[in-house]
Amino acid sequence: TKMEGRNGYRFFHPEMQRMAEFRLSMEQELHRAIQGQEFTLHYQPQVDTEGRTVGLEALLRWQHPTMGTLGPDKYIGIAEETGLIVPLGRQILRMACGQLQIWKAQGFQGTMAVNISARQFRDPYFVKDVQDALAETGVDPGSLLLEITESVFLDNLEESIEKMEDLCATGIRFSVDDFGTGYSSLTYLKRLPLYEIKIDRSFTRDAVSNDFSRAIIRTIVTIAEHLQMTVIAEGVETDDQQKTLIELGCRRFQGYYTGRPVPADQIFAEQKKSDQ
Ligand code: C2E
Ligand code: CA
Ligand code: CA
Ligand code: CA
Numbered sequence: 001t002k003m004e005g006r007n008g009y010r011f012f013h014p015e016m017q018r019m020a021e022f023r024l025s026m027e028q029e030l031h032r033a034i035q036g037q038e039f040t041l042h043y044q045p046q047v048d049t050e051g052r053t054v055g056l057e058a059l060l061r062w063q064h065p066t067m068g069t070l071g072p073d074k075y076i077g078i079a080e081e082t083g084l085i086v087p088l089g090r091q092i093l094r095m096a097c098g099q100l101q102i103w104k105a106q107g108f109q110g111t112m113a114v115n116i117s118a119r120q121f122r123d124p125y126f127v128k129d130v131q132d133a134l135a136e137t138g139v140d141p142g143s144l145l146l147e148i149t150e151s152v153f154l155d156n157l158e159e160s161i162e163k164m165e166d167l168c169a170t171g172i173r174f175s176v177d178d179f180g181t182g183y184s185s186l187t188y189l190k191r192l193p194l195y196e197i198k199i200d201r202s203f204t205r206d207a208v209s210n211d212f213s214r215a216i217i218r219t220i221v222t223i224a225e226h227l228q229m230t231v232i233a234e235g236v237e238t239d240d241q242q243k244t245l246i247e248l249g250c251r252r253f254q255g256y257y258t259g260r261p262v263p264a265d266q267i268f269a270e271q272k273k274s275d276q
Contacts, residue, residue: 027082030075034088038063041095042261046113046232046254049246055111055145057254058096059261080119089120093133097144099264101137108268113145113175118152127166141171145196148174150182153192161192168193175232180216190227197224199250201235207244214248221249 033039040063046055062070079085093114100112120126134141146167153160164174173195181200189197199220206213217233224231233245236255245253259267 023078026075026078027084030079030082030084030088033062033064034084034091037091038065039088039091039095040263041092041099042263043099043267044254044261045259045267046110046252047258048253049251051258053108053110053259054252055113056100056267057113057147057261058092058099058115060092060115076117080117083119085117085120086123086125089116090129090133093130094136097133097137097139100143101139103268104139104143106268111143111145111173112139113147115147115177116152118149118155121148121152121160121163122155127163130167130172131170142173145173145175147177147198149177150179153188154182157188157191164193179220186223189223189229194227194229196230196232198254199231199233201255204233204235204241204245204255205237207233207248208238208240214244217245217248217250225249 040061041058042061043056043058045053046057048054060072060076062072062075064070076085079088096112096114100108116126123129130144130146133139134144153164168174174193175196175198176189176192176194177198178200179197180203197220199217203213203217207217221231230252231250232252232254233241233250234254236242236245236253236257238257241255242253242257
């Protein structure tokens with residue numbers, strides 16, 4: 001190719017160029033979509049052993065003008081790397097809190113869980129952004145649960161603890177997402193102001209058939225009890241999985257079995273159907 005140097009060394013591989021072009025156009029697309037408010041949220045129920053919806057998780061969707069509804073996996077990484085997750089994250093917090101306030105007025109008493117990326121959490125205005133979203137929508141801080149992964153606090157434990165404590169002091173609670181998939185030790189758990197541990201989908205998936213996954217789940221439940229934290233299992237797809245999780249001491253569930261992520265206008269409509 002033209003990019004090949006005199007000694008035959010390729011400075012720029014065509015594949016890399018395509019990647020760079022894709023990223024640049026994606027960045028521009030994301031920027032435009034944030035301005036144009038093309039992002040929406042779907043909501044997935046979190047249920048107790050009686051099947052009652054005790055919480056909802058907000059999950060990002062892009063209402064793309066030509067490509068339809070896009071889940072976050074394809075673009076969330078680029079939004080993080082470019083820093084666009086910061087303004088997007090502000091929109092997400094406002095949308096989730098605004099919707100929660102509507103449901104609260106209709107009698108919903110559960111919590112709203114919002115995913116926070118590492119880049120967003122590290123932003124110097126993060127605490128203020130969260131407080132602004134609450135103030136503007138009138139949501140009580142005790143109804144908001146921020147889901148963070150281990151990667152969020154591992155980089156800078158002391159600073160993260162401080163930030164989390166500032167938010168906890170206002171009544172906001174934290175949940176640690178995808179728990180058990182990172183490389184961290186269990187010891188940080190007792191140092192962080194965490195309300196909830198989310199058992200990763202990979203353990204839920206194997207719970208019925210795999211002794212080792214069951215042992216991990218049992219361990220997480222035991223540790224959570226000691227630290228007075230709540231446990232929720234994610235990715236519950238079958239009745240067998242839920243039964244196994246109950247046997248292992250888990251009392252909260254989220255997954256396709258009890259409800260898929262759906263647009264706001266469908267979430268309580270579906271529940272009414274199943275109540276009949
Ligand atoms: P996550 O936080 O672990 O979210 C759970 C993912 O599992 C969601 O995928 C959800 O749709 C999916 N899921 C729920 N129940 C089941 C099940 O029973 N089986 C299976 N196979 N999957 C299930 P989704 O919506 O595509 O989100 C993917 C990831 O993108 C999320 O993983 C989260 O890390 C990130 N994300 C989603 N929304 C946001 C957001 O608003 N902000 C940020 N920063 N990240 C987000
Ligand atoms: Ca999550
Ligand atoms: Ca998760
Ligand atoms: Ca995840």
